[in-house]
Amino acid sequence: MRRILVLAAAAALLAVPAAHANGDPASDVLLTQKVFFPLDAPLPDSDREALQKTVDEANARGYPIRVALIPFTSDLGTAVSLWRHPQDYSKFLGSELAFVYAKRLLVVQPSGFGVYNHNKPVAKEQRVLARVAVGKTPVALTQSATAAVRALAASEGITLPEVSSGGHDWHDRVIIAAAGLLTIALIVLSGRRLRRARAERTQPEQ
Numbered sequence: 001m002r003r004i005l006v007l008a009a010a011a012a013l014l015a016v017p018a019a020h021a022n023g024d025p026a027s028d029v030l031l032t033q034k035v036f037f038p039l040d041a042p043l044p045d046s047d048r049e050a051l052q053k054t055v056d057e058a059n060a061r062g063y064p065i066r067v068a069l070i071p072f073t074s075d076l077g078t079a080v081s082l083w084r085h086p087q088d089y090s091k092f093l094g095s096e097l098a099f100v101y102a103k104r105l106l107v108v109q110p111s112g113f114g115v116y117n118h119n120k121p122v123a124k125e126q127r128v129l130a131r132v133a134v135g136k137t138p139v140a141l142t143q144s145a146t147a148a149v150r151a152l153a154a155s156e157g158i159t160l161p162e163v164s165s166g167g168h169d170w171h172d173r174v175i176i177a178a179a180g181l182l183t184i185a186l187i188v189l190s191g192r193r194l195r196r197a198r199a200e201r202t203q204p205e206q
Contacts, residue, residue, distance in 0.1 A: 027093055071109070090116035115152075
């Protein structure tokens with residue numbers, strides 16, 4: 001009997017993505033991943049990493065959350081009627097994920113945040129999110145999502161570490177490398193000048 005139940009549950013799980021294949025893309029992605037990124041918006045790797053690592057860290061520290069980043073109507077698929085209604089979409093998306101994931105869900109649209117926690121009260125989360133500015137461009141929206149996750153976790157006493165931007169790390173490495181090359185160049189130049197001065201002092205007078 002137990003084996004039959006396990007097989008039935010596995011079959012149902014496999015069927016879920018197919019059922020939503022023509023619906024909203026986030027409902028497919030968030031079944032297995034913690035962040036849904038927009039399909040057609042180019043985002044800097046540093047901003048993607050910052051959001052992904054922040055969400056991963058929140059979950060690892062006991063604050064379960066998944067995030068749907070929705071900068072365009074195309075990211076809603078057939079749920080386009082929920083554009084500019086992030087709270088309604090969070091409930092809609094949360095109900096679609098409930099079979100696999102029934103915990104906290106954050107939706108981020110240019111019009112605002114939506115938060116759902118499987119029929120639990122979310123007034124506290126909404127008050128926290130009301131203090132977080134919402135970006136309008138895909139990049140700004142991604143940064144808003146990162147700030148929102150940090151603020152939500154902090155409201156439960158969980159401080160998430162700052163995630164360093166990959167772009168900034170690269171920039172710092174370039175500066176350090178350039179400074180190192182400049183130092184070497186100055187040492188070589190000084191050595192040449194010193195050898196030239198010594199050579200001039202040792203030349204016999206004519």
